[in-house]
Amino acid sequence: MEDLDQVVVENFPRYLRIPSVHSNISYDECVGFLKNQARGLGLPISIHYFFPKKPVVIITWKGKEPHLPSIMLNGHMDAVPVFENGWTCDPFGAEMDDKGNIYARGAQDMKCVSIQYLEAIRRIKKENVTLKRTIHVSFVPDEEIGGFKDIKPFVESEAFKKLNVGFVLNEGSASLNNVLPLYYGERIRGVMLIHCPGQPGHGSLLLEHTAGEKLIKILDKFYKFREQEKKKLEEDSRVTIGDVTTVNLAVIEGGVQNNIIPPEFTLTIDCRIAITVNLKEFEETFNEWCKEAGEGVWIEYQQKESQVPATKLDEFNSYWIAFKKTADHMDVQLKPQILMAMSDSLFANALHSPITAC
Structure with missing residues (x-):
């Protein structure tokens, strides 16, 4: 576990040091970083372009029963602009203080979550466990400016249909205790x-x-x-x-x-x-x-925008039941609520398909 922890504190800062901030982003470094991550995990990677210079990157871990609807863990590569005179450290230095806190633009929103996806897979694979369902970890561009040239055409594409996605887990927000907000819909x-x-x-x-x-x-x-x-x-x-x-x-x-x-x-x-x-x-x-x-x-x-139905959190949603059961087992209290802003989940929910997005 010490070795795996060391991998985390090396990978996370590497990702943060890539200045993928608006308004003029090149995603080439992000793609290169993710290729190395896929190689280290021994997993295939695919890259899709629906608009020039707007890559949608998918790292896939095939499950034991790949015919079942898959799980997608989504994250965006971009971050909001930086006004460096308001920072007390280099916003792309990914410096760690004596308490273990790492500071950089995009650390919370949302590069930390994407790294958590990959490191969770690394740990499960190290235990020689293969999950029942296939996992797709997606990395998309331009979420911070609406997602209309990346996630929207992606979820409407044949490439997305072939992934047979049944559940999408997307970004949320941090919590200081064991009560976690669960965003099941958006305004x-x-x-x-x-x-x-x-x-x-x-x-x-x-x-x-x-x-x-x-x-x-x-x-x-x-x-x-x-x-x-x-x-x-x-x-x-x-x-x-x-x-x-x-x-x-x-x-x-x-x-x-x-x-x-x-x-x-x-x-x-x-x-x-x-x-x-x-x-x-x-x-x-x-x-x-x-x-x-x-x-x-x-x-x-x-x-x-049109009205997009929220994800139903009831006994008929098997993904929600499994998610809630796991949270209860971990003594984590979920607080379902509507997201105040807009995220990539909106486009998955807008498909009006059996996909569950949170």
Whole structure:
């Protein structure tokens, strides 16, 4: 076990030192690293490209009964950008402190999980155990910017169908105790550009129906709604952020100089909609707000996702039963909840197939 522990503390920093951060990523080093990992585990590796320079890497451990639906352990290779002046250490140094903590961009989200997948397989193989089902460990690019050019075309491809996936385990979040969040569904993402046209003119005038007046009215609607959702969180401790709908102003565009009333302001609203919300009614509400804000206010949807059913955690889901039984055996308490953000699990669940994704 000491030798295996040493492998972990060597492999994990190697992966972290690859600067696979946005906005201009080359995944070549990640692919090379994963090829070496597959070679060390004695497992086959396949690499798929659905868009140039966007590799989807699969390491496969064949089970004793490969005809059974397989298990996919998914992780993404990319990480969010780094602002180095906010770091007290090299964000790609993967330095370890005297307590054994390793610091680097992507350590939590989510290179640690991907390394855990591989090291768990290494330990099981060392015990000369072969699992009943085939395991596929997937490494995908660009999760942090939506996954539309990698995981989405991948799960819709023939290559994915051939893997015969029955269960997908994806990223979650850390816990400081033995109560672990289990994300079995995700909120619906929407990005709206709200156009507020109005009467332009000189800044010395008091014109009617200006873009700014309409902007204030529409923002007032959104922020009153936002306060209602915040109250739901404050008034019921059982409610998590994934159970409510969040709307947040992200960008305001418009204006040419400081003494001119512009012909239009455009608001970018980031919206994460709870899975209990009726999307049609919700959209109608937004349209009504636009009418009340003033003539000509309209919504352009930059991103508009469909409702995706959550994974059912019941007695009819054999994967859930096995997962829960193992957690109970390990004295780990699972806290099922809806993920507040968006992950690659969304695309697996969207297939409307027997696949279970968590």
